[in-house]
Amino acid sequence: MAAEPVWSVDPRTGKPREQVAIEATAAEVDRAVRAAHAALPALADRPVRAAFLRTAADLLDGARAHVIEAADAETALGPTRLTGELARTTAQLRAFADAVEEGAHLDVRIDHADPARTPPWPDLRRWKVPLGVVAVYSAGNFPLAFSVPGGDTASALAAGCPVVVKAHPDHPATSELCASVLRRAAARHGLPEDVVSLVHGFAAGVELVRHPLVSAAGFTGSVRGGRALYDAACARPVPIPFHGELGSLNPVVVTGAAAEERAAELGAGLAGSMTLGAGQFCTKPGLVLVPDGEAGEQLLKSLADAVSQGEPAVMLDHRMRDAFVEGVRERAALPDVAAPVTPGAGGEHTVSAGFLTVPAARLTRAGRHDALLEECFGPVTVVARYASREEALAVLARLPGNLTATLHAADGEPGAPELLAALTPLAGRVLVGGWPTGVAVAPAQHHGGPYPAATSTATSVGITAIERWLRPVTYQSTPESLLPPELHDANPLRVPRRVNGVPDPAR
Template sequence: MTKQTPADRLEAIASAADEAARALARIDPATRAAALVAASDAITAEADDLVALAMSETGLAEARLRGELKRTAVQLRLFADTVVDGAYLDARIDRADPDFALGPRPDVRRVNEPVGPVLNFAASNFPFAFSVAGGDTAAALAAGNPVIVKAHPGHPLLSERTAEVVAAALEGAGLPSGTLQLIAGQDAGTAMLRHPLVKAASFTGSVRGGRVLADIAAARPDPIPFYGELGSVNPVFVTAGALAARAGEIAAGLVASVGGSAGQLCTKPGFVFLPAGHGLDDAIAAASAEVEEHRMLNPRIAEGYVRRREEILGTAGVRVVHAGSVRTDEGGQGWVTPTIVAVAVADLRVGLGTLLDECFGPLTVLVEVPDGTDFAELLGEFFEGNLTVTVHRADGDDVAGLVRAAARHAGRVLFDGWPTGVAVTPAMQHGGPWPATTSGGTSVGTAAIARFVQGVAYQNAPAELLPPPLRDDNPWGVPQRIAPAGESSEWGGRAAGG
C-alpha cells in the first residue's frame, strides 16, 4: 500500500462512492444485512492471516487481537439484525386529517434515509474494532452508505488486506462496487474530508488531531457532521465503604485495567479518587510488578508516552507507588510496564496544568482526598466530558449526587468495575460530552447508526413515489408509527390521566 493516495485518484474514489450511494439507497434491507453477514464471515475466515499481520504491525498480543477480530465480526452481525429490524428508520405516517386541531392536515410521512458517502478515519489502537471494518464503518454501511476509510499509518498492510477481504465480500453479496474503499496519507484524508461528495465523517484519535479535522468539516462551504472520539481520562471514585469491603479486588482490577494493552485504550482509568490513607500502595505495587512489559503501538506513541510520563513524575507532590519501566529497542519501539503514582487532592489543584491532560499509555494517578470530601464536587471541579465515570461503592454509601453528576459528565456510568472493555451490545453508549466526542452520539451499539442517517418528510406524495418504509403496503416490513385522522382531538388526554 502506498503511503499517500495520489491526488488524481481521490476524485475517482469519491465519484465511485457517490455512485454506490445512489445504488445502495435502492437496495432492500435483507440484501444489505446479508452483505454485512458475508463481511463478518469473510474476516473470520481470514482470521489467522489478519491477526498475524496485526501482531507484526502493532505489537498487540495474539489473544487480544483474536478477541478484537471476533468483536468486529459480531458487531457486523449485530448491525445486520438492526437493518432487518428497521426501527432505526423511525418511519412515521400522519394521515391526512381535514379536522386536525390546527386546521386541515396534509398527509405527512417521515423516514430516516442514508446521508451519502461517509469518510472514516481509522484508529491506531484498535486495528480491527475501530479501523477498516470497525464500528464506524459497520454503522455507516448498515445505514445504507458507502464508506471511504482513511487507513491508519500504524497498520497499513493490515488495512489494505482487511479492505480487500471486506470489499470483496460486500460486492459478492450484491452491494455495488465502491461500497468500501481505502485511501492512505494525511493529505489524502484532509482532501477527502473537504470533498463535496463526502457527506459525513468519523474519527477516533487525539484531541489535537480531531479538533483540526472537525474544524475542516465545519469550515466547508457545505459543513458536514463530524463524529470524533477524542480524549478521555475516565475518572474513578472509590468510597471508604468499597475499600473496606474489597480493597484487594480493587487494587488488582485497577492494575489489570491500566496495564492491559500497554494502557493504549480510550477507556483506561487515568485518575482514581480514594480516601487518604487508603493503604493500597503495597497491593498495587505487587500487582504491577507481575505485569510483563508490552510493546507500544509505534515509536511515535512511545515517544509521546515517555514525554508525558516524565512530566507527571516531575510534578511537585507526586508520589511514586510503582515506577514501572520504559525500554526502547533498536527499532525505536517502546516496551513498557505500568506506572502508578499518587497525589493529594490539594497538590492536584496546584499541578493542574501538568497532571490533568490524558496520558496515552499504562499510567494512572491516584488522587487522595480527605474524609468527607464530596466526590460530585471534585468531578465538576477537575473534569470536562469523558467517555466514562466509574463508581466503586458499598451498600449504604450515599453516591446519588455523584451518579447524577457523572451522568452529566460522561456517556457511560459504571458501578464496581473498570471502564476498559466495551461490550458490543444494543444499549452500549460509547461517547460523551466534549472532549470525549465532538458531536455526541455513540460509536458502539446499535444507536451508532443514527449518526449516518438524515430525516426526510414527504408531504402529499403519490404512493408510487414514496420510499418503501413509508408505503401503506410496507414492502420492507419495518415498524411504522401511524397517526390516524382525528387523533389530535385527544392530545393531552394521557397527561390528564384520560
C-alpha cells in the same frame, strides 16, 4: 512533490517490514470519493445490504489466520487480544445486518391527515435516508474493531452510505487486507467494490474531509488530530457532521466504605484495567480518587503489588512510546507527586507500567498539576488521595468530558447518590462497580461523551451508531405511488413504525 511510500513497521523492533502502498494524491482521493458517490444507489436495496454485511463477516472469519498475523506484526497486540477483537468486529457486522433487515433504524412515523384538528393536519410520512459518502478515520489501538472493517464502516454501510477509509499509519498492511475482504464481499452480491475504498497518508486524510462529495465523517484518535479534522469539517463551504472520539481520562471514585470492604480487590482490578493492552484503551481509568487513610493505603499497596508483577510491554509505535515516557517524566516531576511504581521506559522498545499519586487538594484549582487531568496514553494512572467527599467533588467539578466514569461504593452508602450525580454529567457511560475497559456491543450501549471525549452526542458502539449516517425526511400529502414501500399504509415490508402516534398493529 512526489507521494511518499507507505511502510509497514514492526513496533517490537522499530524496523520497516515492507512497503505496502503509496500515499494518495489529491487526485486519487477525488477519484475514490467520486467512485464511492457513484456507488450510493447500489446500496439502496436493504436485503442486499444485509447480505453483504454478513458475507463480509464470513470472509473475515475465513481469513482469520492471515488477518491476525498481519495485525499482530504491525501492532504487537498479540494473537489472543486480536482474536477477540476480530470476533467483536464480525459480530457487529452481523448485528448491523440484522438491524438493516428489521428496519427499525428507519424510524418510520406516519400521521394521517386530520382535517378536524385546529389547525388541520396534512398527511405526513417520515423516515430516514442515508447522508451519502462517509469518511472513516481508522484508530491505531484497534486495528480491526475501530478501523477498516470496524464500527464506523459497518454502521455507515448499514445506513446505506459508501465509505472511504483513511488507513491508520500503524497498520497499513492490515488495512489493505481487510479492505480487500470487504470489497470482495461487495462483489459477491453484485455491489460495486467502491462501496468501500481505502486511502493512505496524512494529506489524503485532510483532502478527504474537505471533499465536497463527502457527507459525514467518523474519527477515533487523538484530541489534536481529531480537533483539526473537526474544524476542517466545520469550515467547509457546506459543513458536515463530524463524529469524533478524541480523548478521555475516565475518572474513578472509590469511597471510604468501598475501600474498607475490598481494598485488595479494588487495587488488583484497577491494575488489570489500567495496564490492559499496554494502557492503550480509550477507556483506561486515568484518574482514580481514593480516600486518605488506612483503607486507601491498602488499596495502593494492592495496586503496587499487581502492577509490579507485570512485564514490560510494546506500544503501538515508537512515537507513542516516546510520548508516554516524556509525559510520565513531566508529571512525575510535579511537586507532591510520587511514583510508588515508576512508569516509563522498560527497554529500548518497551515501556513499564506504573502509577503516580498526588494529594487531591493539588487538583482542586488550576495550576501546573492540571497536566494530571489530561490523558496520558499508555500504562499509567494517577491516584489522587482525597481527605473528604467535598474535596473529591471539587476535583470532579474540574474535569472535562469523558467516555466513562466509575463509582465504587458500598451497598446503601449514604454519599453514593451525590457522587453518582456528580459523575453523570461527565461521561457517556457511568459504571457502578467494575472497570471501564471493555465496551459491550449491545443495543443499549453508548460509547461517547461530552467534549473532548466526543464531538457529538452520538455513539460509535452499538446499533444506534447507525443514526450518525442518516437524516430524517418527511413526505407531506404525497400519493402512495410516489412513496417508498416502507411508507405505504399496508406496510408490505413489515418494518417497525408508529402510525398516528401508536405502534403499527401490522407489526
